[in-house]
Amino acid sequence: MDIDSLRDSPIGRLAPIKGHDPRIGKEYEYVAYVPNPLPETVELAADTYSVVIDAAAAMARADQSAALLPNPVLLARPATRREAVSTSALEGTYALLSDVFEADFLAAEDLTSSVSEVRNYVTAAESAYDMIADGQPISVRMLESLQGVLLRGTPSDGPQAGSVRTTQVFIGVGNRNVSSARFVPPPADHRLLDGLLQWQEWIREPSPVPTIVRVALAHYQFEALHPFHDGNGRLGRLVMVLQLMAAGDLRYPVLNIAPWLEQRRTEYQDGLLRVSQTGRWDDWVSFIAAAIHAEALEVIDRVEKLLALRESFRETLRGAKGVSRRIADDLIGYPMITVSLAASMYGVSYQAANTAIAKLVEKGILRQRTAGRYGRIFQSDSVLAVLEQ
Template sequence: MADARAALAALDSTARRLPNPRIFRRPALQAEAQSTSALEGTYAPLIEVLTADEERPPNLDVREVLNYVRMGDAAFNLIESGQQLTVSMLEQLQAILVRGTRSEKENSGSLRDHQVVIGQRTTAPPTALPVHAARFVPSPPGLDLRANLQDLLDWMIDADVSQELDPVIAAALAHYQFETLHPFHDGNGRIGRFIIVVHLLARQVLLEPTLTVSPWFEARRAEYYDQLLAVSTRGDWNSYVRFFATGLGASADATHERMLALVNVQEEFKERIRRSTLRADTAHTLADYAIANTTFTVRAVQRDLGISYGRANALVSQLVQLEILAPLSSSTASARRFYAPKALDVVVGR
């Protein structure tokens, strides 16, 4: 537990010292999206996710992963506007997560209205009904499910809980309870792991949502699910919380290393710009933009930086000449995309 708290504190301390820690948010969200989706059986290579055109994803798997990024963006915007997590907000986020994918149903964006089961016991006879053969049977649908989910969300922001319970333990309990309720027809695992980061933000353990938790759990997929199940079947909270805290600490360490590596890339970009004849302020802004947005078009630079198309095009070309940016080989002439190779290498882990 102490190691997890120390790792989270180191990550947060670094973020607080940076002039603009927000630029590291989206790369973290994209990496989390790829890994958390892989845990649920939707696999798209990280490089494909990072370089995809978000308006025209190449396939349904990439669309599903990118939907997680959209969901995260929407959630963080709502939370930063002062809104608390509610059942209605979670329903809204789940609708974003499954939109345009194989998982989209008529009742998407609502709590499930039917009983579900999770997994199948290896000892179950072939003729057993699903509810008898399942590894775990979550709560039935209905008013109790909605009330129990709201109780969980209220507990997460309860001031007494915040004072009495270590935030790492509280995050572990909240994650388990959400997975146990399994409130949606799809997306529960991804939303449940997303709630871990939201909870740490709410408890002010983290300033920015730059923590990626799923890569560690993905590498230990079977143990992760077994630990959750052991709480339900044997009440083995100690092993689960210890496993969760170890994962959180390791995830914070890995995120911290990636953040420091991106800071080094950022400093290198600034040094190249300083040695050039470019107007430093706008060029630095675009360099930061290239770290925050793994690929982009000139139109996106024009829109997001609030400059003319001509100025955006010239600025991108100048940073290409400085070898800060490069054109993406897979982009088309009509929608040419650019990226910062050194920043992308850090996010991919090269």
């Protein structure tokens, strides 16, 4: 850690730490960075506010695009899985989007470790969206619960999963000495707990500060506190969407922020560190606003392409009625489907669902993804192609 660059930080302080490093079997004495509580207001340049306003406008258009659908939740489902793939990739866990969709139909023991971990994010995110929709405020307890879901069945699953960390962590240290760490967050004592509770209070309190600015500040603070022994990046990025939803700026979780950040991983990581070093918010707020703006435009474009696909399916099925038409309409949210799922979703017999899917295969709208006669999974290649862009 570049101690000299953090020594005079205007928004935090260095605190001495010592302990035993079990990785190398040695005692250590070093320092950790403890961020100050977030400010009630923040002074930003006019150019920064301009970027924020543009991002907010684009996000409003994206939200409105989703709202035009009879069932906007259809778009939230693939959006969550796209976010899961990219936010996990930022932490070094890679999976194909198509494999994550397929995981909905497979037993846990049939999933690779990477797909299982990405699937954990989907479960956690969908649970979080439901909590926000039910009016629950963002809280440390909520995040503890979500972190437990994220780590379920992974190498990091264990006694600390689902709880704020009780040990010191070091960021970017690998197998090297503690002094090689890129960043050392607060000690796991009252300084971490006090900072986390102050963050929780700050994120909940009403404020005239634009939501996107608050999202940027809260994300920095969460990552600087690094409250869990694993999963902080994924949770922190999930909180960004939860903030937008809780504030009413985003009615449906259709905005993917992680794909844009994944393409700019180094800039993203450097930006977080630079805030600690300088205390200057403008570049960081502009960076997060740019991510939201760019991904909001992607949402609008994706919605247009998916709706065009749905219209093409209707044209292909012109004159058809019943279950096949209903399945085709919903493929933008369910690009993979089984006969059993179709029967359950549309309240028809297995035979009726099977006949409908066979018709969609015949028309080239679906194809069978898995071999065999039982547990068959069907997918829409054209929908997946749009989602994977």
